[in-house]
Amino acid sequence: MSDTISLVVAGGGTAGHISPMLAIADAVKDEIPGAEITAIGSPGGLETKLVPEAGYRLELIPKAPMPRSINLDLFKFPLRFIKAVNGAKRVLKESNAQALLGVGGYVCTPAYIAAKKLGVPIFVHEANSKAGMANKVGAKTAVAVGTTFANTGLPGEEQVGMPMRSNVAQMDRAALREEARAFFGVSDQNPLLLVTGGSSGAQSINTAVAQSLGLLADAGVNVVHITGRGKQIMDASGQLLAHERYHQVEYVDRMEYAYAAADLMICRSGAGTVCELEVAGTPSVLVPLPIGNGEQKLNARELVAAGGAVLVDDKAFTKDYIAGHVAPLLADQHKLEEMSRAAAALGRRDAAQNMARKIIAEISSRSTSGQEG
Template sequence: MSEALRLVIAGGGTAGHISPMLAIADAVKAEHPEAQITALGSPGGLETKLVPEAGYPLELSPKAPMPRSINADLLKFPFRFIKALNNAKKVLRATGAQAVLGVGGYVCTPAYLAAKQLKLPIFVHEANSVAGMANKLGAKNAVFVGTTFANTGLPGEVQVGMPMRSNVATMDKAALRDQAREYFGITADKPVLLVTGGSSGAQSINNAIAQSLEELNQAGIQTVHITGRGKQMLDDSGELLAHEGYTQLEYVDRMDFAYAVADLMICRSGAGTVCELAVAGTASVLVPLPIGNGEQKLNARELVAAGGAVVVSDAEFTHSYITENVINLLTDQHKLEQMNEAAASLGQRDAAQIMARRIIEEVSTRQRAGQEG
């Protein structure tokens, strides 16, 4: 490439959008350290924290969501959207962008339209099994559409898997096991149940686990419980809940250790989590989020069908389910090994690199065409 690649990455709101976006940015940087990458996000989203922490400059664009009903916001929408579109074009021009990558979220719609108007190549990655409205729009004019799951309904989609940051994508579960046990303070040679509802936690899962600690401990199971920020489990006196064989943490920043230490994981079935479970080869009980458009249940399909996970509804994940099903599973080493192998058979580690290569190749081709012209 004759000059530094200049890329704008757009997406935000949740870690489910931001993490794959940053993974692709990192993969581009790995190939071209001189690449100039600028993120476009919205005020108030997690991108305002995660993007600067990852070392990338962040430009903010005002939110312009399409109102779902006829009200005053519907009258204001055209003006808000034009403002967001003009802001996106300003960022693309100021950065000298040669391509735009979008991963979904409010900011992507104006970014895609701005790129189209400026005749810049568009790249889309869809993390979920059900595509969002912004990516449906962006995919219509995209040079390349990568998806985590098959059959999302986007035009020209290619299933590449979930772009992941390198500490998970390249992890070796067996090699990390001892270090992971030390990280969580586990010394006893017991099966480990790791429970997490994600960074924000899942209160229904937390409550069911708290009610089951006596039975889990009696079965010889060590429980590591990542409750989520602000969702610590307390006892009747208001102190942090404590029990033999139970470790409670509010948050961990080494999810590779979490996957490595777990003999079985209980978690939601967000797209990123499902794909990381496969890469890690970690057996799981998936409890899809009961709200939204049902994409978490769909995200779980391939892993469940392969035998790497079982799925249970949020309403059915109770104390009784844990004592009657989870304990039996955790004490069946042969079954867990089968589930680990089945999960690992679906692991795709190079999605970020695939997306990065397509971006680099397209920009290089256009550069050569411009030089020859």
């Protein structure tokens, strides 16, 4: 095997696509430090920030989402899509790509089509329990299809788990607990409830928690509240909301500290979050996003069935729910420990490495066949 390979990765739009893509890229670099990795993205996506920060080259192609209704965009779509496919071809050719990894998002469909036309082997990873349209296209001709959850409906799928960066994948929750609590300014050993709606926050969760601070403080519960960027909670005077045992932050880029500090976490059930809860062994109350195609409820299915999490509808997550269910759960250490063990039993830590090995093995096999020929 050569000491370098050329891999192009494609995915974008949200952290739910980009994070597993970068985790697999990192795993390839761990195996082959000289690997040349180029990412394909679209203008305006979160990849324009996260990919360069991770140290990888980013090439942008035109965004060409399929219009959902009959309008002017529908007639413009064919030309936009052709331009996107040609842009992806250019990146693959200029990179001398030996494989393409796609993880979903608008950018992937033209990338998959370009790779097929050029004879570049395709690898797919699907993060959600319900496969997106782009990955349905890519999976048809893929060498390997890895999924986070079972039964996504993709041809040739293999459940490998969620690729995640090593700071979470390799974390030891118990060993990190004290350092994590100190990171959030919590110095005692009282129960700690960590609340997050993700990087963009969740207004309904934020409101219910803000209304419950008095009863949680009376129960001796510390609350660390990650509100989301631009969703800070203010009091009536326009000042940042302050309360006994309450710690409010907009965003945290060290999520391993969040999972380690929490005795219980309240959060959405995005695929990445669910899998990180499992790896960490952190008990949770999951409040699926009430919009979209229902995949967040599906994502939570296995963890809830195993007893590692409790599921509650967004509209039912209120101050009364917190008083009647969350506060009593935080007081039940035995139940929290049972939930932690149930969650940890589902955790898969090697998904990124598994996908990286598949990619490297295919490139190696093709290189060897070419040399022999």
